Amino acid sequence: MRWKRLTxxxxxxxxxPGTLRARLLWASIVLLPILIVFAGGALQRAFETSxxxxxxxxxxLQAFALLGSAEFIEQELVLPRTLxxxxxxxxxxxxxxxxxxxxxxxxxRSESSALVADELIARISTIEPEPGSSRxxxxxxxxxxLYLYPLIWEIDGSEYRYMISILNADFDAMEELTTFQTQLWxxxxxxxxxxxxxxxxxxxxxxxxxxxxxxxxxxxxxxxxIDLRGxxxxxxxxxxxxxxxxxxxxxxxRERYRNTLADLAHSLKTPLxxxxxxASEDHTLESYQRLIDEQSDRMTQIVQYQLSRAxxxxxxxxxxxxxxxxxxxxxxxxxxxxxxEKRMQVELVALDxxxxxxxxxxxxxxxxxxxxxxxxxxxxxxxVDAELFEQDLILCISDDGPGVGTGQQHTILERGxxxxxxxxxxxxxxxVCADIISSYNGALEVRRSTLGGAEFRxxxxxxxxxxxxxxxxxxxx
Amino acid sequence: MKILIVEDDPDLRxxxxxxxxxxxxxxxxxxxxxxxxxxGTEYEFDLAIVDIGLPGRSGLDVIRAWRQIQRDFPILILTxxxxxxxxxxxxxxxxxxxxxxxxHIEELSARVNALMRRAAGHSKPQMRFGPITLDTTxxxxxxxxxxIKLTSYEYRTLEYLMLxxxxxxxxxELTEHxxxxxxxxxxxxxxxxxxxxxxxxxxxxSLNPIMTxxxxxxxxxxxxxx
Numbered sequence: 033m034r035w036k037r038l039t040x041x042x043x044x045x046x047x048x049p050g051t052l053r054a055r056l057l058w059a060s061i062v063l064l065p066i067l068i069v070f071a072g073g074a075l076q077r078a079f080e081t082s083x084x085x086x087x088x089x090x091x092x093l094q095a096f097a098l099l100g101s102a103e104f105i106e107q108e109l110v111l112p113r114t115l116x117x118x119x120x121x122x123x124x125x126x127x128x129x130x131x132x133x134x135x136x137x138x139x140x141r142s143e144s145s146a147l148v149a150d151e152l153i154a155r156i157s158t159i160e161p162e163p164g165s166s167r168x169x170x171x172x173x174x175x176x177x178l179y180l181y182p183l184i185w186e187i188d189g190s191e192y193r194y195m196i197s198i199l200n201a202d203f204d205a206m207e208e209l210t211t212f213q214t215q216l217w218x219x220x221x222x223x224x225x226x227x228x229x230x231x232x233x234x235x236x237x238x239x240x241x242x243x244x245x246x247x248x249x250x251x252x253x254x255x256x257x258i259d260l261r262g263x264x265x266x267x268x269x270x271x272x273x274x275x276x277x278x279x280x281x282x283x284x285x286r287e288r289y290r291n292t293l294a295d296l297a298h299s300l301k302t303p304l305x306x307x308x309x310x311a312s313e314d315h316t317l318e319s320y321q322r323l324i325d326e327q328s329d330r331m332t333q334i335v336q337y338q339l340s341r342a343x344x345x346x347x348x349x350x351x352x353x354x355x356x357x358x359x360x361x362x363x364x365x366x367x368x369x370x371x372x373e374k375r376m377q378v379e380l381v382a383l384d385x386x387x388x389x390x391x392x393x394x395x396x397x398x399x400x401x402x403x404x405x406x407x408x409x410x411x412x413x414x415x416v417d418a419e420l421f422e423q424d425l426i427l428c429i430s431d432d433g434p435g436v437g438t439g440q441q442h443t444i445l446e447r448g449x450x451x452x453x454x455x456x457x458x459x460x461x462x463x464v465c466a467d468i469i470s471s472y473n474g475a476l477e478v479r480r481s482t483l484g485g486a487e488f489r490x491x492x493x494x495x496x497x498x499x500x501x502x503x504x505x506x507x508x509x
Numbered sequence: 510m511k512i513l514i515v516e517d518d519p520d521l522r523x524x525x526x527x528x529x530x531x532x533x534x535x536x537x538x539x540x541x542x543x544x545x546x547x548x549g550t551e552y553e554f555d556l557a558i559v560d561i562g563l564p565g566r567s568g569l570d571v572i573r574a575w576r577q578i579q580r581d582f583p584i585l586i587l588t589x590x591x592x593x594x595x596x597x598x599x600x601x602x603x604x605x606x607x608x609x610x611x612x613h614i615e616e617l618s619a620r621v622n623a624l625m626r627r628a629a630g631h632s633k634p635q636m637r638f639g640p641i642t643l644d645t646t647x648x649x650x651x652x653x654x655x656x657i658k659l660t661s662y663e664y665r666t667l668e669y670l671m672l673x674x675x676x677x678x679x680x681x682e683l684t685e686h687x688x689x690x691x692x693x694x695x696x697x698x699x700x701x702x703x704x705x706x707x708x709x710x711x712x713x714x715s716l717n718p719i720m721t722x723x724x725x726x727x728x729x730x731x732x733x734x735x
Contacts, residue, residue, distance in 0.1 A: 332611050339590070369600050370600065370606050400597070
């Protein structure tokens with residue numbers, strides 16, 4: 033329970049604010065101290081070690097100096113009253129020396145040792161380090177560094193054991209350490225603040241393109257610009273490029289809707305006018321009924337045509353490859369059912385691995401309308417064959433029906449052909465096909481098929497994904 | 510011939526029902542998918558007209574449910590969108606033909622006729638059985654090329670028997686396909702129709718087109734001539 037509450041409060045503490053800059057700053061505020069504490073700790077430790085080493089080596093030198101001035105007289109170690117090191121003679125120098133014999137008896141003490149407590153002397157006398165190995169320690173409660181140096185004096189075959197101990201007050205060293213610590217943490221805190229400040233500035237500078245981007249977008253919103261014009265760094269550029277594309281396609285879409293609506297409204301006006309006008313003409317009930325019927329048929333066609341235009345996508349979706357064989361097989365399967373009486377022979381030639389680069393719905397509409405015609409007018413045979421020509425997919429749909437008259441055997445593709453300009457009675461299927469094909473910059477041709485009927489030859493962009501990888505088109509084109 | 514109409518729009522449904530009923534079809538109607546599945550499962554139909562865009566359980570779902578339990582009556586789907594994705598999906602689900610809204614009732618009637626004929630294995634709207642010709646488009650019967658006047662029920666009875674020529678049809682099956690489900694099924698009425706048909710089709714009793722199979726029902730005994 034407590035653990036849960038702890039993690040919860042931790043989460044609350046680390047709940048990250050919303051902006052990118054604040055997130056990064058927040059991370060630094062939290063993580064930098066950890067880094068700094070580690071670094072500071074290591075530095076402090078290193079300094080302490082080196083300080084102790086230097087104190088120890090000083091003590092060793094003093095022990096050796098003491099030993100150098102010692103003489104052995106009548107089986108006793110004798111030291112002069114005054115030594116080279118003046119601090120041994122000053123009571124408050126903090127440095128004192130004691131010499132014990134093997135039994136722990138104090139044989140000699142420096143003049144400076146007058147203030148050393150007897151208790152401490154007694155304690156030191158009991159310490160017995162290994163012969164030949166010195167010992168250094170920090171007596172924190174007594175505020176002394178203690179250096180013990182055991183020695184054996186061999187004279188005339190006899191061994192005399194002594195122990196030299198150097199006591200050094202730790203006051204200086206501790207003060208040095210404290211000063212170092214104060215300075216160290218002071219500087220590290222300064223580094224921390226400086227680092228945060230620097231990071232803030234770096235972030236401000238580094239994230240500036242995003243601010244420009246936001247400004248750019250709000251300019252588009254307010255209608256002052258139509259796309260993102262600014263120069264953006266490499267990481268942001270894909271975003272702005274895609275945004276521009278999105279904005280562009282959205283604009284086109286809007287335009288298309290507007291056009292479709294306008295087309296729809298305009299093309300409905302004519303039949304409405306005819307109906308309206310009929311009221312003031314002399315009509316029998318029968319002729320009036322026929323007129324209404326004709327005009328409502330016309331309106332139905334118009335609505336259907338505009339609907340199918342609205343369904344199909346004008347923009348080519350990126351990288352979508354639609355297998356042609358699947359769509360053809362599905363539609364032929366469905367149509368074989370509808371025209372089951374005709375027992376049509378369907379021949380599919382080389383459709384495998386042919387892919388259309390575009391929207392699946394568009395392909396379905398296109399093939400649906402053309403294949404339905406083939407099934408409707410054909411006697412007994414329908415053939416679909418596909419081939420690739422450079423970047424294009426050529427699909428031929430032929431039947432053995434009556435075919436299309438010579439007068440109509442020309443390219444019937446007209447950009448943006450409108451239904452109300454086409455002849456009445458003609459199905460909307462071909463108009464829809466022509467529209468879809470033109471949106472892919474393709475082509476539609478009608479000619480006589482080798483089967484005897486009509487052959488619709490359509491040219492569409494092919495997706496050749498298996499042969500070459502899709503490469504991004506250069507932007508400066 | 511009994512037709513089930515599944516259409517959620519009340520106006521269009523009323524239109525469909527009245528125009529098909531006036532063409533001598535027996536019509537059942539419903540407005541939602543679940544009821545449609547129930548009706549198609551529990552009752553015999555000769556054809557169903559299903560709107561793809563039903564609220565709730567879709568028309569496609571209804572068709573799949575029927576086909577799954579081997580209901581093989583022909584199905585005509587109605588679609589408002591009219592795009593090929595819709596049509597192909599409907600036909601793949603088990604429908605036999607489609608019609609895009611809005612349509613003329615004549616067009617619908619022609620499709621219904623064609624589907625019924627197809628289901629009975631005939632490819633032309635006129636079916637000849639010796640001297641008797643059944644015209645499913647004109648909904649008339651000719652004897653030696655002369656039209657016989659038939660009432661709507663007489664025509665229905667004869668059409669059903671002729672479309673199932675050679676098969677013995679029980680009285681129950683005939684009643685089921687000729688009348689509404691809530692109709693008072695009195696087999697005497699059927700016998701009256703059969704007797705009248707025999708009189709009209711075979712006044713000199715030389716053809717004997719409708720045979721009584723004792724204890725089982727009736728059979729149209731003439732063979733189709735092509």
